[in-house]
Amino acid sequence: MHPKYFIQMNLKTSENQVFSAHIISWYRANPRDLPWRGTADPYRIWLSEIILQQTRVTQGLPYYYAFSDAYPTVRELALAPETEVLRLWQGLGYYSRARNLHACAKYIWHELGGNFPNTYQSLLLLKGVGSYTAAAISSFAFGEAKAVVDGNVFRVLARYFGIATDIASGKAKKEFEALANELIPKDNPGEFNQAMMDFGSRQCTPQNPDCESCPLKSSCFAFQNDLIKELPVKINKTKVKERDFHYFVIRCGEDWVWKKRTAGDIWEGLHDFPQSEKAPVSISKISEAEPSPFPKKYRHILSHQKLNASFSELQIPIERYPDLAEWCENEGYMLVAEKEIEYLAKPKLIVNFLNDQGI
Secondary structure, eight states: OOOOOOOOSSOOHHHHHHHHHHHHHHHHHSOOOOTTTTOOOHHHHHHHHHHTTTSOHHHHHHHHHHHHHHOSSHHHHHHSOHHHHHHHHTTSOOTHHHHHHHHHHHHHHHHSTTOOOOSHHHHTTSTTOOHHHHHHHHHHHHOOOOOOOOHHHHHHHHHHHTOOSOTTSHHHHHHHHHHHHHHSOTTOHHHHHHHHHHIIIIISOSSSOOOTTOTTGGGOHHHHTTOTTTOSOOOOOOOOEEEEEEEEEEEETTEEEEEEOOTTSTTTTOEEOOEESSSOOOOTTTOOOOOOSSOEEEEEEOSSEEEEEEEEEEEOOGGGHHHHHHHHHHHTOEEEEGGGGGGSOOOHHHHHHHHHTTO
């Protein structure tokens, strides 16, 4: 049981200003040289925010450079093939972000003439843009006083003000957004939002925050009451599904059998091998050969799923190629030359397997 913590939501203006001033002062003293900082270009800001959803800055930074180099404006991204966009996104995970990114770029280019919406409410109408991303773009690019609220901001506010609301609950988002919007300075919203995010990710960290050097420690509820480890409150209700993937890696000469994953499951639009969760894929019509007796096994962890994958390899004699080609056509698979595999967009699990094969 957690003790009850209390907060007076109607803070005095002077208290708001002191909190905001401390956060911004810390931010200015601890700058990070990031390529999307210091720009008001909504395209670059939007691109960085989509890439950094559910992603650490160090992991997302190379992808930001890759995308901004390949698609320097929304026009280039809008006109790019989806397979190319997914291939560039490969390894970053949460591939729906890439599909939404591409769909949103096409909408902005074709329907809005390449012009980004310039208000929080209009940004919310874009595919893949929620309240956090809309607040970030509207404040950084257009100076609108809308507070961003992510995990870092939840943590800072919960600890500083002593808020016991479960941050995984439905009411937490509204409660924390209301508080953050009281605190945000109307004349400097973008810098305040950047400061809050950086402060949470670098100073007020989930584990072992640097409280001793924190400029807010004298008035921080959690620090003063020894509740740093208890706040924020998060009751994890996420159920993790465990799945068994049985893959057949089928080759004939220099060609490999692949399939493109469709909607309704993980990795939509990406490529992997013929696979089943219940029984091995039937290939009796194209070969009497047995697959490798000791399949390679991998364990792959996603946010809501744990995958136990086995890869059984099978080499089809070259004289059976016509039968293999017919089977692929009937089953919805494709034959891809080994030298072309690198251009397929693939989930990280498949990339790991291929890397182990020296491909």
